[in-house]
Structure formats: structure tokens, C-alpha cells
Amino acid sequence: MWTSILIAVVVLLALAVVFGGLLGFASERFRVEGNPLVDQIDSLLPQTQCGQCGFPGCRPYAESIANGDAINKCPPGGETTIKALADLLDVEPQPLDAEHGVAQAKRVAIIREDECIGCTKCIQACPVDAILGAAKHMHTVIESECTGCDLCVEPCPVDCIDMVTVEPDIRAWTWTPPKSGVIATDRQGASA
Amino acid sequence: MTQLWDFSGGIHPAENKHISTTQPIRKAGIPPLLVLPLQQHIGEPAEPCVAIGQRVLKGQKVADVTGGMGVPVHAPTSGTIESISLQPVPHPSGMSDWCITLRPDGADEWIPLTPIASYREQDRETVLDLIREAGISGMGGAGFPTNIKLRPPKDRKVNTLILNGAECEPYITADDMSMREKADEILAGLRIMAWILRPERCVIAVEDNKPEAIAALKKAAAGTQTEIAVIPTKYPSGGEKQLIQILTGMEVPSGGIPADIGVMCQNVGTAIAVSAAIFRGEPLISRITTVTGRAVTNPGNFEVLIGTPIDYLLSRGGLEENALHRLVLGGPMMGYTLETPAVPVVKTTNCVIAATEEELPDPAPEQPCIRCGACAEACPMELLPQQLFWYSKAGELDKAEHLNLFDCIECGICSYVCPSSIPLVQYYRAAKGEIRVQQAEQLKADRARERFEARQARLEREQQEKEQRRKERAKAAADAQARKQADAEAAETPDGPSQPVGDRAAKAAQVQEALARKKAKAGQPEPVPSKAPEEPASEPAPDIEALEKQLSQAIAKLNTMQSMLDDAKAENADNVDKLERAVTKNHDRVKRAEEALAEAQRTVNATEAQTTDS
Numbered sequence: 001m002w003t004s005i006l007i008a009v010v011v012l013l014a015l016a017v018v019f020g021g022l023l024g025f026a027s028e029r030f031r032v033e034g035n036p037l038v039d040q041i042d043s044l045l046p047q048t049q050c051g052q053c054g055f056p057g058c059r060p061y062a063e064s065i066a067n068g069d070a071i072n073k074c075p076p077g078g079e080t081t082i083k084a085l086a087d088l089l090d091v092e093p094q095p096l097d098a099e100h101g102v103a104q105a106k107r108v109a110i111i112r113e114d115e116c117i118g119c120t121k122c123i124q125a126c127p128v129d130a131i132l133g134a135a136k137h138m139h140t141v142i143e144s145e146c147t148g149c150d151l152c153v154e155p156c157p158v159d160c161i162d163m164v165t166v167e168p169d170i171r172a173w174t175w176t177p178p179k180s181g182v183i184a185t186d187r188q189g190a191s192a
Numbered sequence: 193m194t195q196l197w198d199f200s201g202g203i204h205p206a207e208n209k210h211i212s213t214t215q216p217i218r219k220a221g222i223p224p225l226l227v228l229p230l231q232q233h234i235g236e237p238a239e240p241c242v243a244i245g246q247r248v249l250k251g252q253k254v255a256d257v258t259g260g261m262g263v264p265v266h267a268p269t270s271g272t273i274e275s276i277s278l279q280p281v282p283h284p285s286g287m288s289d290w291c292i293t294l295r296p297d298g299a300d301e302w303i304p305l306t307p308i309a310s311y312r313e314q315d316r317e318t319v320l321d322l323i324r325e326a327g328i329s330g331m332g333g334a335g336f337p338t339n340i341k342l343r344p345p346k347d348r349k350v351n352t353l354i355l356n357g358a359e360c361e362p363y364i365t366a367d368d369m370s371m372r373e374k375a376d377e378i379l380a381g382l383r384i385m386a387w388i389l390r391p392e393r394c395v396i397a398v399e400d401n402k403p404e405a406i407a408a409l410k411k412a413a414a415g416t417q418t419e420i421a422v423i424p425t426k427y428p429s430g431g432e433k434q435l436i437q438i439l440t441g442m443e444v445p446s447g448g449i450p451a452d453i454g455v456m457c458q459n460v461g462t463a464i465a466v467s468a469a470i471f472r473g474e475p476l477i478s479r480i481t482t483v484t485g486r487a488v489t490n491p492g493n494f495e496v497l498i499g500t501p502i503d504y505l506l507s508r509g510g511l512e513e514n515a516l517h518r519l520v521l522g523g524p525m526m527g528y529t530l531e532t533p534a535v536p537v538v539k540t541t542n543c544v545i546a547a548t549e550e551e552l553p554d555p556a557p558e559q560p561c562i563r564c565g566a567c568a569e570a571c572p573m574e575l576l577p578q579q580l581f582w583y584s585k586a587g588e589l590d591k592a593e594h595l596n597l598f599d600c601i602e603c604g605i606c607s608y609v610c611p612s613s614i615p616l617v618q619y620y621r622a623a624k625g626e627i628r629v630q631q632a633e634q635l636k637a638d639r640a641r642e643r644f645e646a647r648q649a650r651l652e653r654e655q656q657e658k659e660q661r662r663k664e665r666a667k668a669a670a671d672a673q674a675r676k677q678a679d680a681e682a683a684e685t686p687d688g689p690s691q692p693v694g695d696r697a698a699k700a701a702q703v704q705e706a707l708a709r710k711k712a713k714a715g716q717p718e719p720v721p722s723k724a725p726e727e728p729a730s731e732p733a734p735d736i737e738a739l740e741k742q743l744s745q746a747i748a749k750l751n752t753m754q755s756m757l758d759d760a761k762a763e764n765a766d767n768v769d770k771l772e773r774a775v776t777k778n779h780d781r782v783k784r785a786e787e788a789l790a791e792a793q794r795t796v797n798a799t800e801a802q803t804t805d806s
Contacts, residue, residue, distance in 0.1 A: 042641070043637075043638075045637075046633075046637055047636075047637035047638070047640040047641045047644065048640065049640065049644045057644060057648075058641070058644075059641075115770065115773075115774075117756070117767055117770050117771055117774060118767070119752075119756070127644050127647065128640050128643040128644050128647065129643050129646070129647050130643070136767065145639070145640070145643065147640050157749045157752060157753055157774060157778065158753075158770075158773075158774040158777060159777070169287070170281070170283055170285055170287040170288070170289045171231075172629075173283075173285040173287060174621075174622065174624075174625025174626065174628065174629060175284065175618060175621035175622045175624075175625050176622055177584070177585070177618065177619055177622040177623075178558065178615045178618045178619065178622075
């Protein structure tokens with residue numbers, strides 16, 4: 001009987017050693033570089049790179065969220081981003097932290113070009129290289145690339161940059177869901 | 193007899209087609225003003241190639257698409273370009289878009305036309321280009337540019353070419369009347385398209401509620417290999433995917449195009465336009481549009497110039513303003529309500545319904561879904577409308593997408609059969625739109641991230657290069673120093689090195705100090721202004737700090753501007769006046785900041801005095 005127990009123990013031990021080795025090898029061989037959660041969070045952030053959250057860009061904020069920071073510091077993302085982050089991280093969605101700004105309609109920067117003196121300060125401030133120009137030449141904003149982050153407004157010495165709200169246009173228009181007004185039974189009750 | 197299959201679902205709504213089939217096609221005539229939208233169908237908007245005030249001839253190109261998918265727009269008659277401006281266009285949003293307005297001169301003078309009698313001697317690409325230059329886009333639904341549709345992907349062979357004359361939606365009879373009166377032209381257009389595509393089988397599909405059209409087509413097609421397939425009347429058998437299923441028994445894969453299974457559908461109206469473009473050299477400047485509904489006294493089909501305002505067309509149909517309750521563009525199932533009749537007819541406008549209140553009453557109020565499943569039984573795409581509705585309404589768009597929301601053809605059957613009168617299609621359209629917006633935003637965010645990362649990488653590289661250069665310079669300096677030292681050592685005992693070391697130590701101490709300062713600052717919680725009621729003294733303090741910062745910033749800006757101005761003056765540059773303006777502006781700003789600061793300090797002093805008094 002002892003021999004059978006011994007055999008069982010030895011076999012189990014051998015299995016443990018083999019699989020332990022395999023697992024150890026796998027964890028070394030297939031190690032994931034960096035934190036994949038940061039990438040997932042970063043892909044949910046709006047990438048305006050505006051720094052309103054207090055971090056120098058969206059990725060640093062994503063890293064901070066992965067380390068347990070609050071998810072409600074992103075005004076450009078607004079409710080949608082907070083909801084998506086809450087879904088991803090399985091936490092309760094919180095209202096937007098007003099300390100970091102309020103959610104507002106999408107905007108783009110527009111340079112009043114005849115007032116621009118060509119100082120290149122806004123070009124240096126733009127986090128996504130969406131301003132085109134050279135020293136002592138007029139600058140202009142590539143509107144399709146502008147994230148509306150506001151960062152170019154402050155450095156301008158002649159205040160020739162306006163943040164303009166993007167107006168809805170016919171090509172960006174979509175159907176709106178039907179308004180769920182009075183339900184039928186209520187209406188009957190009201191007219192009776 | 194052609195073998196036919198059936199598709200699942202479908203309905204038989206009241207047809208109401210007889211309203212507009214009693215009269216032959218009439219010409220609508222030339223309206224006082226034509227409005228030509230630059231975008232009349234999917235693809236890129238066209239760009240005007242005429243100037244305001246220019247006289248154009250009938251058939252002259254007035255706008256073209258230079259990059260991307262699209263076809264040109266032509267002047268429907270001769271006249272003067274009056275404006276290029278934002279005008280209301282036929283769009284469910286009711287918004288305006290860029291249009292060219294043309295004031296006809298009544299001469300109706302053509303440009304010289306170049307008809308091609310023997311297209312078979314031409315290159316196929318040349319003929320496709322002619323079709324594009326004629327501005328032809330699909331006349332049935334979304335208006336896909338025909339020349340692009342006739343160029344299927346290289347690896348796809350079109351075996352079956354279908355001409356869609358099913359026209360299954362109630363009220364509309366534009367294709368019906370065209371088939372009755374222009375069967376020869378349809379056959380001619382079909383032959384051109386068949387020559388381009390070289391299919392094995394050509395079918396013209398017509399629903400069995402159009403016996404006159406079937407007779408006319410059979411007569412025209414006698415002696416050719418073209419099949420005339422008479423299909424049972426059922427809505428939406430004229431939907432591209434449904435028609436393909438009826439005629440071939442094959443289903444277009446989800447997210448695919450008919451060419452994937454070797455089939456292509458073209459509208460009969462498109463065939464007429466192709467025939468006119470090749471054999472007569474005429475671009476697409478008019479189309480057949482049905483004017484119907486019980487609020488018009490003289491309904492029927494009109495050959496109407498593109499750009500004709502709908503109100504003009506309605507007046508030709510004898511509109512009774514009092515009876516009009518709702519104006520619908522398109523059919524009653526898939527069309528949309530027009531806010532204003534002042535929009536023009538475009539290349540895709542097949543029907544205008546001026547309905548009375550009894551005809552198209554306002555939709556009944558929406559009631560809760562009772563899960564009866566009527567929509568699922570009637571759905572021709574075999575989707576689960578009730579589930580799609582659930583998820584669309586709840587905003588769970590990924591789940592709706594997972595249930596093949598994008599396979600929905602928006603035929604409107606689910607809304608039609610719903611006993612709770614839920615406007616299901618509107619929910620799907622909204623959900624689709626929302627998903628598209630999100631995808632576009634995601635794309636933009638990804639691009640912004642890429643640009644941001646590229647910029648970060650560039651800055652880092654520049655920093656490294658600078659560092660590298662600095663190191664090299666330092667090394668060169670150290671080498672020089674060492675050499676000098678060695679030289680000096682040879683002469684006498686040096687006391688030089690102690691000086692730089694001392695310098696460095698002092699700098700390090702300074703840096704340490706700055707770091708400590710920063711830490712101390714970061715450690716202090718910033719006073720929050722909202723706490724003010726309890727602590728009145730804590731409010732002005734940060735204010736002053738901020739104002740001081742503002743002032744120093746303003747002064748700095750002013751100084752920069754001043755120096756730039758001096759430079760510019762010295763160089764006699766052309767932006768001196770601009771800079772001068774900027775300097776005055778900054779002067780004002782400094783003044784304002786100073787005033788604000790002084791004001792704030794006064795208040796602080798007053799409060800402090802108060803607190804000391806009390």
C-alpha cells in the first residue's frame with residue numbers, strides 16, 4: 001500500500017514540476033510589454049490632448065486611471081467617455097468633475113489670418129501639429145486635424161485665435177430617435 | 193418561364209398606383225427658376241465650374257467632382273447662372289446645402305451634342321467615361337454613380353444583370369409609365385450595360401401588377417435573349433437584395449455587394465438615361481417623377497427638369513392647398529416628409545405624394561412593445577426588429593450592431609405591421625447614425641493620437657540631438673581644458689579645476705532649492721474659492737496671485753512684442769503696422785491687468801483693515 005501512495009505522490013510531484021516549469025516558461029516567453037489596460041483606456045479617451053485633466057496629454061491620464069485615478073476628469077469626452085470608462089473598469093460612473101471644466105460642444109480653433117504676426121507660438125503649443133506656418137509668415141489651422149483643445153489661444157501675443165463651435169451641417173446630420181412623449185394611455189386619459 | 197424563388201416576410205399594402213397611371217407622361221415644362229444642388233446623391237459634392245452671371249446652354253456642365261466619387265451636374269435648359277448659394281434641398285434634415293440657381297431664358301438652346309451610334313466600336317472605358325460625363329447616377333434609390341457601379345471589382349464577374357422594374361412601393365408609378373412608353377430605350381440601355389459587363393443572363397423584373405408595362409417590354413424584347421421576369425407583387429420585392437433572391441435564389445452576403453455573388457441590379461430609369469447619353473449624347477437633365485396623392489386634382493407622371501422646384505411641379509399636378517396634409521418625397525414606406533415644397537427635384541426624386549389627412553394620417557402615439565413578433569415575421573431581411581428596437585432605444589449600440597443592424601434596408605415594414613405603432617425604423621436610423629458618428633469620432637481620435645505621438649517622438653528626438661551636441665561640445669571643451677592643464681602642469685602647479693567644480697555645486701544647490709520650492713507648493717492644497725463664505729480672507733489671496741501672474745504675462749508679452757517691433761522697424765519689414773497694433777493692444781492689456789491688480793489689492797487691504805479693526 002505504501003508503494004502505491006509513494007507512486008501517487010511522486011507522479012503528482014513530477015506533474016507539478018513539469019507544469020510549473022511550463023507555466024514559468026510561458027510567463028517569460030509570452031510576457032505582455034506594458035500594461036494593456038492603459039491602451040484600452042487610452043483608446044476610449046477623446047485624444048484632444050488638451051490637458052484639462054491635469055495631465056500632459058491623454059495617455060498620461062490613461063496611465064493614471066489605470067493606477068486608480070478618478071475617471072471623471074475629461075470634459076471633452078463628457079458623459080459618454082465616463083460611461084465607457086466605467087464599463088471597461090467595472091466601476092460606478094460619476095458625474096463630470098467640474099474642477100476640470102465643463103463639457104461643451106465640439107470646437108475648432110480659427111486664426112484671424114490678417115492679424116497673425118507669424119510668431120510661431122501657437123505652433124509650438126499645438127499638441128497635434130494642426131497649425132501650419134513659419135516664422136514671420138501667416139499661420140493657419142488645419143481644421144480637420146484640430147481637436148479643439150484651446151492650448152493655442154493663451155500663447156498668442158495678438159489674440160488672433162478664436163475657438164469656434166462646430167455648426168451641425170447637412171453631411172454630418174443624422175436621424176434623431178423618436179421623442180418618447182406622452183404614452184398613448186396618458187393621452188387618452190388627458191383628453192377624456 | 194423563369195424560375196422564381198421567394199424571400200421571407202414582406203407585406204401587401206394598399207397599392208394606390210392607379211391614381212397616377214391614367215394619363216401618359218407629360219412634360220412639366222420650364223419653371224421660372226431652377227435650383228441645382230451640388231450634391232444630389234451619395235458621394236462627394238460637385239464643385240461649380242461656372243461663374244455667376246454666365247450664360248449656359250442646355251446640357252452644359254455646371255459643376256463637377258474632381259476628387260472622389262461623384263458625377264457632374266448639367267444645366268437642364270439654357271439661361272443665366274443667378275447665384276451659387278445655400279438653398280433648401282430635399283433632405284430628411286430639412287437643412288440647406290450649396291446649390292447653383294439658373295434663370296432659364298426660354299430659348300432652351302442645346303450645346304452641340306455628340307451622339308454615338310455604334311458604341312461597340314468604342315473602348316469600354318470610353319463608354320463608361322461617357323456615362324460619367326453624362327452625370328448618370330442610379331435613378332432608383334440612393335443614387336450610386338452608375339459608371340462606378342458598372343465597374344465591379346476586378347475579381348468579380350457579373351453573370352446576371354438585372355434591370356429592376358419591380359417598383360414595389362405603393363403610389364409610385366414612374367418606372368411603370370417609363371416601361372410602358374419607353375420600352376425600346378430601356379432595352380437599348382440594357383444592351384449597352386450588357387456589352388460593358390458581358391453577363392450570361394439579362395433579366396428585366398416587373399411585378400405582375402403592371403400588365404401594360406410587361407406587354408410593352410415583351411414586345412420590345414421579342415427576338416432577343418433578354419428575359420422578362422414577371423414576379424408576384426409583394427413589398428419589398430423591388431429591394432435590390434430581395435429581387436436578387438427572387439430571381440436567383442441567392443442571398444447577398446451581409447456587408448457585401450451583389451457583385452460578390454455575380455449579380456448586378458440597375459434601375460430601368462438608369463437604363464433610359466444611359467441610352468440617351470450614348471445614342472443621343474444627352475446628359476441627365478430630366479427624369480420621370482410621379483406626382484400623386486389625393487390632394488392633387490391632376491395626378492400623373494411628369495418628365496421634369498432636374499432642379500425644378502417641387503411647388504412648381506405640384507402646381508402642374510393641380511395641388512389643392514386646403515386638402516394637403518402631408519407632403520412626402522419618395523414612397524409612403526421609405527420616403528420622408530418635406531418641411532417645405534420649395535426644394536428642387538434631384539436625380540433621385542422618383543415620387544412626390546401630396547396626401548390628404550385621411551390618406552396619410554399622423555402616426556398614432558407610440559405604445560409599449562408587447563413582444564408579439566409581428567415585425568420579425570414580416571422583416572424581409574430576417575432580422576429581429578424587436579431586439580434591435582430594445583438595444584437601439586437603450587443606447588446599447590454594440591449589441592444592436594451585433595444583431596446586424598446594418599443589414600436593415602429601412603423598408604419600413606416593421607413600423608407598418610407594429611400593433612403598438614412604434615416607429616421602429618426611425619430608431620434604427622438614429623442608431624445607425626449614432627454608430628457612424630462614433631466611428632468617425634474614433635477615427636479622428638486615432639488620428640489625433642498618432643499625430644500627438646509623432647510630435648512627442650519628434651520633440652524627444654530633437655531633445656536628444658541637442659543633448660548629443662551639448663555633450664560633444666562639453667567633451668571638446670574638456671579635452672581642450674585637459675590639454676591646457678597638461679600644458680600648465682608642465683609649467684607650474686594649477687589651481688584652475690576648483691573653480692568649475694564650485695560652479696557646478698552652486699548650480700546643483702540652486703536646482704535642489706527650486707525642486708524643494710516646487711514640492712512645497714505642490715504639497716499645499718490650493719485654496720478653493722467656493723469656501724469663501726466661511727473664510728472671507730482666503731478668497732482675494734489667490735485672486736491677487738492670479739492677477740499678478742496675468743500682469744507679469746502681459747508685461748512679458750508686451751516686451752516680446754516691443755522687441756519684435758524694434759527688430760521689424762530696423763529691418764523695415766512689411767508687418768510693422770501689424771506689430772504696432774499688437775503693441776498697443778498689449779499696452780491696453782497691461783494697463784487692464786494693472787488696474788485689476790490694484791483694485792484687488794485695495795479690496796484685500798480693506799478686508800485686512802476690517803479684520804484688524806474687529
